[in-house]
Amino acid sequence: MSTTAFAPKTMKLSILTAALQELTPRDKRDADPDLAIEEWLQFARDIGSPNIQLSAALHPTESDVPAEAMLDPVANTLDLRQPFNKQRAARVLASMKENGVGLSDLGYFDNMLVADPAARRKKHDFMLRVFDAAVLLGTDAVCGFVGRNPQLEMDQNLTMFEEVFVPLLKEAKARGLTYRVEQCPMPGWNVLDRWHNNIAYAPGPWIALHRICEQHGVGDQFRIHYDPSHAILMGQDTRSLFQYLKDAGYGFLIGGFHVKGQVVDSRGVSAWGYGGQTMQRGDWIDGKPSPNPADHANAWKKQTVLCEHELPGTARHDPLAYLQNRSVDWLDHQLAARELLSIDPAKTYLVVEHEYPPARIQDKARLAPILKGSLAFVKAIDEAAAAMYSLQHDVLKSQGIPVQGVGREAYRS
Numbered sequence: 001m002s003t004t005a006f007a008p009k010t011m012k013l014s015i016l017t018a019a020l021q022e023l024t025p026r027d028k029r030d031a032d033p034d035l036a037i038e039e040w041l042q043f044a045r046d047i048g049s050p051n052i053q054l055s056a057a058l059h060p061t062e063s064d065v066p067a068e069a070m071l072d073p074v075a076n077t078l079d080l081r082q083p084f085n086k087q088r089a090a091r092v093l094a095s096m097k098e099n100g101v102g103l104s105d106l107g108y109f110d111n112m113l114v115a116d117p118a119a120r121r122k123k124h125d126f127m128l129r130v131f132d133a134a135v136l137l138g139t140d141a142v143c144g145f146v147g148r149n150p151q152l153e154m155d156q157n158l159t160m161f162e163e164v165f166v167p168l169l170k171e172a173k174a175r176g177l178t179y180r181v182e183q184c185p186m187p188g189w190n191v192l193d194r195w196h197n198n199i200a201y202a203p204g205p206w207i208a209l210h211r212i213c214e215q216h217g218v219g220d221q222f223r224i225h226y227d228p229s230h231a232i233l234m235g236q237d238t239r240s241l242f243q244y245l246k247d248a249g250y251g252f253l254i255g256g257f258h259v260k261g262q263v264v265d266s267r268g269v270s271a272w273g274y275g276g277q278t279m280q281r282g283d284w285i286d287g288k289p290s291p292n293p294a295d296h297a298n299a300w301k302k303q304t305v306l307c308e309h310e311l312p313g314t315a316r317h318d319p320l321a322y323l324q325n326r327s328v329d330w331l332d333h334q335l336a337a338r339e340l341l342s343i344d345p346a347k348t349y350l351v352v353e354h355e356y357p358p359a360r361i362q363d364k365a366r367l368a369p370i371l372k373g374s375l376a377f378v379k380a381i382d383e384a385a386a387a388m389y390s391l392q393h394d395v396l397k398s399q400g401i402p403v404q405g406v407g408r409e410a411y412r413s
Helices: 026-031 035-047 086-099 117-136 154-174 203-215 228-233 238-247 266-275 293-304 319-323 330-340 364-398
Strands: 012-016 051-055 102-108 141-144 178-182 222-226 254-259 261-264 307-310 349-352
Touching: 012 102, 012 364, 026 035, 035 051, 035 086, 035 364, 051 349, 086 117, 102 117, 102 349, 117 141, 117 154, 141 254, 154 178, 154 203, 178 254, 203 222, 203 238, 228 238, 228 261, 228 307, 238 330, 261 266, 293 307, 330 364, 349 364
Parallel strands: 012 051, 012 349, 051 102, 102 141, 141 178, 178 222, 222 254, 254 349
Antiparallel strands: 261 307
């Protein structure tokens, strides 16, 4: 009987640069845009992240959403007010080489289906600049949202996706890029009672969107950047979600991971359910949306009243919470990815995304050990999952030795 060698394959660790937005003071990076990237590459090296996901966003002076209205302010570490040309790219690539830090992908998280045509054109033009920067920096993927036009119902948004988003994917294809969609439903993105404000929020919509993409020859450009925190927000668990994709023949759709958790507050669920706070949030005054942009952040009570984001490694987990799909079972998340998805772990990125509110410290000295610890936790969990997978699916299987126990199963109720 032949014996397969023990050969665990770990994933590639990265971190989204929005984790520390003000690493480089605004006055310095506005005057010298690429200084922010250089300093983040140095910071990534110091905290033990071998790669970064480089965050791009419309500059605060250009954004249609005031910073005070955001739950998780975006970061324009990659400043694209001026063209990102070969000279700028050479400077960034030299810093990457000097610090020994690579680039997993670029991230621009905005509403690509926003209702206002002028705002939408501005965002799409910016996304094309992100695409061009990705090419110059040698990465093959951009991560972002699809979004939603809140003035339209869901089926109408599918039509709008075909009309205005598919052309973006054709631009990605022309540049040899993949667009990976994070599935956050963005419930607080507006002060309406809409809860799903990013139509690519779950496997059912992913498949519907991918079929549209296939009809236009851009199926290979549409992939998912899976984030388990959003599955928890919607009462899902990773293993069942991955099993559904495999059963439906779409196990290939997930191409990368955001590593961020969600801890559900059972008191909040008892009060409001998984739809979150539906009234008296403070985002409306006298029967209409508040004129104060800061009040619009209260729209996020649709989410924050029932849960809080987790930076991996910072939360204690009651095993019962795993069974209730109220926190992320990190080890099974990494094991299920290997068992059920069509991925090559050695070519797949795990991108740590820091949105745990009490720890969102804009102080390098204080934040560094927090991020260093979280990255070490993610690395260790993935190494453990890689070891389990190789031992169980390669070594034991090759020798006809059964795996003990049952483990977590999909679709359990």
